[in-house]
Structures are given as structure tokens and as C-alpha cells.
Amino acid sequence: MHIRGRAWTFGRNVNTDLIFPKMWFRPAYEPGEMASHIMVGIDEEFPNKVRRGDVIVGGLNFGCGSSREEAAACMKEAGIGAVIAPTFGRLFTRNCINVGLPVVVSPGIDGEVTQGDEIEIDLAKCHIRNLRTGYEARLPPMAPESLKLIEDGGIANYTRRVLEQRRQAARGKLK
């Protein structure tokens, strides 16, 4: 999986309350609705500034706190190519994988990127590069199961497929 995009940088311990404030929670969302609230806890204008294909670069413990899936889903919906940080909150990591958004652990990356830099990532080769500065680094390999879920477009697609296999198996038994 290959990603290239313009970087938006954020600080340390950015929690999911800030990425997707609770006031925008709804039981069901219209298409585009979640993306229209991305990062508004930090920058109310961010949904208007961000473009499809951009990448988000955070500091240590990016996405800590509440389990809200909207924090990952709003990024996926906004077309974010990848979210990159030295470490992530565990639930945010999990939610990114499950919505099919590349969540890239890159030690020290927060010191190597300034806003607007062009970042290139090759997930299969575990490689990241800052095209403006020439900075390059190897990425810690992602678990193959997680990478596969991301490439498949997330857990919804996986679940649909397994359910379908089960239905076919059940029909097979009936015959």
C-alpha cells in the first residue's frame, strides 16, 4: 500500500474528544457528516482546509482517550491518506484499522515534519519519506492481519464476507 500526501501537524496527547467533539454525536450519520467535524476541537476551520489525500502527523499518544469510532471514521470519510505518529492511543489505533485507515507508527516523526511537507509511505516496504527534507526512516512492521484489514477497507467488509461464507456453508448443508 502506497500513500503520498500533504501533512497537517498536531501535538502530543491529542485526545479523541478534540478530534471529534461529543456535541456532534448522532445515532446515525448522513454521508459526509462526520468529515464535516474533523478536528474541530482544535481548529474549527480544519474541515474546510483539509483536502482528500492529505496526511495527519501527530505527536506522542495521538488519539488517546474515549473509544469513539467517529475520531477514526471522520478521517476516513474526509479522505485522509494516513495518520502518522510516534505512538497512538490504543482504541484509536484499533478503530483506524477497523475503518480501513492506514495508522502508521513512526518513532520520532513529529520532529521531522512541518505543516505542508509532502510525505510518502510504502506500507509493504515499511518505509516513510519526507519529500521536502529528504528525511527517510524504516517503519516498525505492522501486523499482517492489521494491514490486511486496512487493505480490505476495514472490518465491515471482512464481516460481510464471513457472513456470506457462513450463509453459503449453511445452504450447502441443506442440499
Add this chain to the structure above:
Amino acid sequence: MHAISKIIAYHADRTSVEVGEIVNVAPDYVMLNDRGAARAAELLRRMGGDKVFDPERIVVVFDHHYPAIRPQDAVSQKKTREWIKEQGISKFHAGEGIGHVIFPEKGYAFPGALIFGTDSHTVTNSALGCVATGMGHSDIASYLALGYNWLRVPEVIRFDLHGDFRPGVYAKDIALRIAQLYGEDAAPYLGVEFAGPLTAKMAMSERLVLCNMVIDFGAKTGYIQPDEITAHYLSQRAPDRRWTAFTSDSDADYGSIVELDVSEIEPLVAVPHDLSDVRDASKLNDVRIDEAVFGTCTGGRIEDFRVAAAIMKGRTLAPHTRMMVNPGSREVYMQAMREGLIDIMMQAGAQVGITGCGPCSGCHQGMLAPAENSITNASRNFRGRFGSPEANIYVASSATVAASAIAGHIVSPAESMSD
């Protein structure tokens, strides 16, 4: 193997697992709160699932927005009630309290169990020697459809707690000390076990506070080895429950072991807006308190009410200070009434509300205005968590919150206890 690995292996139908490995596991119970149930049911439909895999393992708790404040919440709760009926889910608790308070109370949490929930503070349950962790809505919807979830086996860090509590110091102060020493990312993706001589004699209520807070320094689950205190708690709560205590094999099962001398800890306060920015309560006397927020899954148990009422008895809130109290469960509320604790707090001027999450994450009444200061025995001082993003939230123990509400500014509870 660590006990956490053994619990995961057991629920993956495996004899062993390795740290870092991803396995599919079938949990004993999955908690859906009001929002989680509505979203997961919707996502389950979108994934093409019509029936939940096993209705017996699902526990639905209305705690965040119940009773509904907004019409949209009433609509989604109505839909959820219909969905529960249609799916044959019988374990349904509306208005009985916060999921993380009633799970141990009702015996859903037990040693060796694997528990998932649509809320980050699901980790609270791990105080009973189980593996308990939060998940997202798609994640839980996938479980509802398939009967399993993927789980990475975590490395475990152990905190060995030594020494004794100084007067006015509680488990909450230990959690704040860990955040102070090691940061909000003290244990990313890790299991956090509490052990040592102090943990061994710590009451279950205090153990639940410790494990509740592990998510707030990044952990996947907490863990405390089940012992006589655990067995006694379960015998009171769920005498019919059969359970197995798993044990870790050796110190080699830990990524690291940290010694912590609790007798060095003063009553502590995390200041806005960072849980790892922690100061001594006694050095924050110039922080005026507009509102004390008392309750939540961290500080809404009967023991918290006993501690607060002992401090507040015969006293009144400072004239400029208000106090919002939300008991963590119906059982806590009724017990606090029987013991006269609610009476003491109301005599002091506190406003006692419904059971549930309270103002934490904006669930119930008690929002803050810009520039107001709040002190709370909840777990998080995130910007905007109690209303205005311009308000300030200070996180402390139940004792520090009660003492500060009386004083009208932050004080160490040790001072009011020596009066």
C-alpha cells in the same frame, strides 16, 4: 505466560498465545451502552447481519444519555428497546447505573473473564482479575455478527505498590502519580497489573479505581491477581458464579516491573488540560472552585460517598461553589440514602442528580461556563469535557473534591481531616 495471555488463549480456544500475536477471541460478556447499542445495531445491519450471534452474552446498559435529554436520544433509545426485544437480549439495565459500576455489582465481571464494551472505561472490570477492554462501534458490530473479535496479546507492565497511604491519600492519587511520573502514554497498548503488599490489602472499590484509570495512561486492560478480597467480593455479589483464577508463570512474563512507594504520595490533582500535569493539592490553594463534580465510573461508588460525607458532615459548601453529585448506580444511591450520606451532602448544599455518567463528557446536567473552574473525582480533565472548552477541569480523589467543595478552593483533604 502472563495470566492476561492465558485468559486470551482460553477465549481463543488455544493452549498458548505469544505477546504481539493477533488472535480471534470470544468474550464472555459484551457491554453496549445506549449510544453503543444504537450505533452497533445500525452498523450490524449495514454489515448484512440480521441476528446477533449470541444474545446471552450481550448486556445493554443505558447510562450516558438516559433519561434522554434530547429528542434524538429518546428516538434512538426507543429503537434500541425494540431491537433488544427482537434479538432476544434479556440483560438490559436502564437507569440502574453506569455500566462500569454495575458490571462488578451484578457479577458480570469475574476472574478469568474476557469482557468487551463500547466504552473506553470498560477496563474498570479488570480489577477482578479479568481482561476487560473498550472497542469501537464497528468492532462491536462485527462481534455481534460473528461471535468473535480480533485481539492483540499485550505485553504487561507491573506496578508493585508498597508502603501505606498517608492520611487523605487514596488509590486515585496513585493513578495520578503514575500519570505524573510516566505520562498519559505510560502504557500504550499494554496490560497493566497492580501487585505488591499494598494492592494485596486494598479494598475492591480502590482496586476498581486503579483499573478504571489504566486507559487514561494508554493501557488495553488492567489486571489484579484474584485473591481472598476478590473471592469475598464475588461471594457477596454473585455467589452462583463459577470462575477460574489464572496465574502468571514468572517475572519473565513482564515487559517491566515498576516499584512504587505509596507512602511518599501526597493528595494530588491533575491540572488542566493534561492528566500528567499533576501537582500537590496543598500547593493549589489559590485555585477557586466554581463547581465540584462528584460521581462517574471512577468515583461514584459507595466508598466514595462515605469518604465525602465524612468530610462534609456538619459543613456547608463555600458560598460561590456548587456541587453536582451523581451516584454511580441505583444500588449506590439507595445505600448512600440508608447510611444518611445523601442527607449529609444535601445538607451541605450539594445537588444530587440521577444515577449515570453525570456532567462527565457532557452526559447530564452540570455544564461549565467559560473560565469556570471545576474539581472532579472523574478520570479526565480533557478540554471541554464538562461543557465549555474555555472551562478548567481539575481531577482529584473523592476526598480532595469534597474538601475543596467545602473550602471553595483546592485544598488537601488531609487538612480538613485533622480539624
